[in-house]
Amino acid sequence: MSELAWWQRGVIYQIYPRSFQDSNGDGIGDLAGMTSRLSYLADLGVDAVWVSPIYPSPMADFGYDVADYCNIDPMFGSLAEFKQFVDRAHELRLKVLLDFVPNHSSDRHPWFVESRSSRDNPKRDWYLWRDPAPGGGPPNNWLSRMGGSAWEWDAHTGQYYYHAFLREQPDLNWRNPHVRRAMDDVLRFWLERGVDGFRVDVLWLLIKDAQFRDNPPNPAYQPGEPDHHRQLQTYTEDQPEVHDIVRSMRATLDEYGERVLIGEIYLPVAQLVRYYGVNGDGADMPFNFQLLNAPWNAGEIARMIRDYDSALPAHAWPNWVLGNHDNRRVASRVGAAQARVAAVLLLTLRGTPTLYYGDEIGMTDGVIPPGEVQDPAELRQPGIGQGRDPERTPMQWDASLPNAGFTTGRSWLPTATHTSVQAQDGDASSMLSLYRRLLTLRRNNAALVQGSIEHVAASGDVLTYERHCRNQRFFIALNMGRADAEVQSPAGTVLLSTVPGRDGQPLVEGANRLAGCEALIASI
Numbered sequence: 275m276s277e278l279a280w281w282q283r284g285v286i287y288q289i290y291p292r293s294f295q296d297s298n299g300d301g302i303g304d305l306a307g308m309t310s311r312l313s314y315l316a317d318l319g320v321d322a323v324w325v326s327p328i329y330p331s332p333m334a335d336f337g338y339d340v341a342d343y344c345n346i347d348p349m350f351g352s353l354a355e356f357k358q359f360v361d362r363a364h365e366l367r368l369k370v371l372l373d374f375v376p377n378h379s380s381d382r383h384p385w386f387v388e389s390r391s392s393r394d395n396p397k398r399d400w401y402l403w404r405d406p407a408p409g410g411g412p413p414n415n416w417l418s419r420m421g422g423s424a425w426e427w428d429a430h431t432g433q434y435y436y437h438a439f440l441r442e443q444p445d446l447n448w449r450n451p452h453v454r455r456a457m458d459d460v461l462r463f464w465l466e467r468g469v470d471g472f473r474v475d476v477l478w479l480l481i482k483d484a485q486f487r488d489n490p491p492n493p494a495y496q497p498g499e500p501d502h503h504r505q506l507q508t509y510t511e512d513q514p515e516v517h518d519i520v521r522s523m524r525a526t527l528d529e530y531g532e533r534v535l536i537g538e539i540y541l542p543v544a545q546l547v548r549y550y551g552v553n554g555d556g557a558d559m560p561f562n563f564q565l566l567n568a569p570w571n572a573g574e575i576a577r578m579i580r581d582y583d584s585a586l587p588a589h590a591w592p593n594w595v596l597g598n599h600d601n602r603r604v605a606s607r608v609g610a611a612q613a614r615v616a617a618v619l620l621l622t623l624r625g626t627p628t629l630y631y632g633d634e635i636g637m638t639d640g641v642i643p644p645g646e647v648q649d650p651a652e653l654r655q656p657g658i659g660q661g662r663d664p665e666r667t668p669m670q671w672d673a674s675l676p677n678a679g680f681t682t683g684r685s686w687l688p689t690a691t692h693t694s695v696q697a698q699d700g701d702a703s704s705m706l707s708l709y710r711r712l713l714t715l716r717r718n719n720a721a722l723v724q725g726s727i728e729h730v731a732a733s734g735d736v737l738t739y740e741r742h743c744r745n746q747r748f749f750i751a752l753n754m755g756r757a758d759a760e761v762q763s764p765a766g767t768v769l770l771s772t773v774p775g776r777d778g779q780p781l782v783e784g785a786n787r788l789a790g791c792e793a794l795i796a797s798i
């Protein structure tokens with residue numbers, strides 16, 4: 275497997291730092307806490323951790339509003355503690371990926387403070403400033419992804435500035451070469467500190483239409499959807515010039531050896547795969563989010579796997595994501611039993627899997643009492659189900675009350691205590707044990723890592739496919755329904771099944787039974 279890069283062989287684990295492990299009792303997770311849990315991740319069997327933003331921030335969007343790109347927020351620790359985190363991770367052979375947030379800064383970032391100070395400030399053009407429309411009001415109809423107009427009036431200088439998200443998150447002007455250079459320096463700052471790669475926040479939004487044309491209405495808009503769905507994002511996302519920026523980020527990373535560039539991109543597959551660039555000059559992995567809201571049935575998933583595989587450019591390495599800090603947790607989307615099927619799916623598909631913290635113990639969406647909502651997306655557009663607090667609740671480490679070992683203080687979001695790492699640790703039938711077995715099986719078998727994916731098929735509720743690498747052949751069968759089902763399979767031996775006691779049993783050539791919600795991997 276040596277010809278593959280580490281990020282092709284490996285499995286990525288996303289940590290939402292506020293919620294992973296608190297070390298100082300303030301109820302918010304921190305770097306020292308994360309460092310103390312790295313051995314858990316190494317034992318789990320993942321290869322890299324991606325850490326959501328830990329930079330100084332007023333926390334209007336919990337760190338996705340960066341006030342200093344080259345430091346650590348005191349809430350999370352210090353640069354010295356960051357070094358300890360990276361050193362410990364590397365000792366344990368874990369790679370460290372940071373979240374790079376280049377589309378917008380905080381409105382408290384010194385660049386924006388300067389930019390808004392006067393129209394002729396040298397940093398004025400670092401952000402997107404426009405005059406009011408001829409009759410007054412915002413310069414065009416662009417809408418914020420957090421609700422309302424994307425333009426904020428600045429009375430002091432008599433212009434509007436653009437913010438794709440909160441007004442506290444002004445968008446940077448990526449057409450300005452100084453912005454590009456400054457951001458390049460940010461990448462270098464962290465690369466010099468041993469970071470192994472980046473997940474780039476909202477990569478597909480970086481460049482906007484140079485003429486600031488109005489977005490057309492979206493004929494498919496349904497009431498209750500987020501505000502900005504009223505419009506097609508024709509002039510505010512996926513502009514052709516964005517690929518030039520991706521190329522330049524790629525070139526910077528390449529100076530440092532094998533560092534990975536991952537893009538957060540919510541686009542249909544045909545547009546998504548363009549972010550791979552041409553002959554490896556783009557992102558290594560434009561995140562493939564299709565499973566996040568896929569209709570959970572065998573036919574749909576089979577089609578999705580085939581379409582994705584055939585859309586990938588020749589040099590492109592696939593990837594799959596099952597959960598993140600912006601979407602409902604998989605165990606809540608598909609239920610506890612199917613979350614096991616989803617785990618087998620994620621870890622046997624062709625491509626790099628990304629796990630979201632807590633999914634390995636089957637954490638479900640937390641229940642947030644109305645008065646305790648924290649997420650700005652929910653607070654600005656209440657009741658439309660955009661709230662992201664439920665998938666951000668603290669990691670459940672042990673049986674201690676009230677915070678399951680996450681903090682000794684008052685946790686920033688309510689902690690669920692129905693299960694924990696400790697409760698599942700020695701239990702061979704637990705979700706945690708399933709994840710550990712899957713990760714071990716994957717690591718030890720080339721077919722699961724670099725093998726081709728073949729014969730993707732759906733029959734009723736059952737999804738089947740094979741992974742082939744030289745002489746090694748695996749057959750995977752997933753029952754996405756609750757009832758027992760029949761599966762046509764080649765002859766083989768079950769290596770892993772979600773049904774206890776089935777490991778090691780033979781599969782006969784032809785018809786075999788699958789229990790409801792059973793997923794199995796067999797060597798054939």
Ligand code: GLC
Pocket residue numbers: 335338339375439475476538599600
């Ligand atoms: C990305 C992040 C999300 C954040 C937004 C604005 O989508 O994943 O959490 O709110 O960007 O930075």
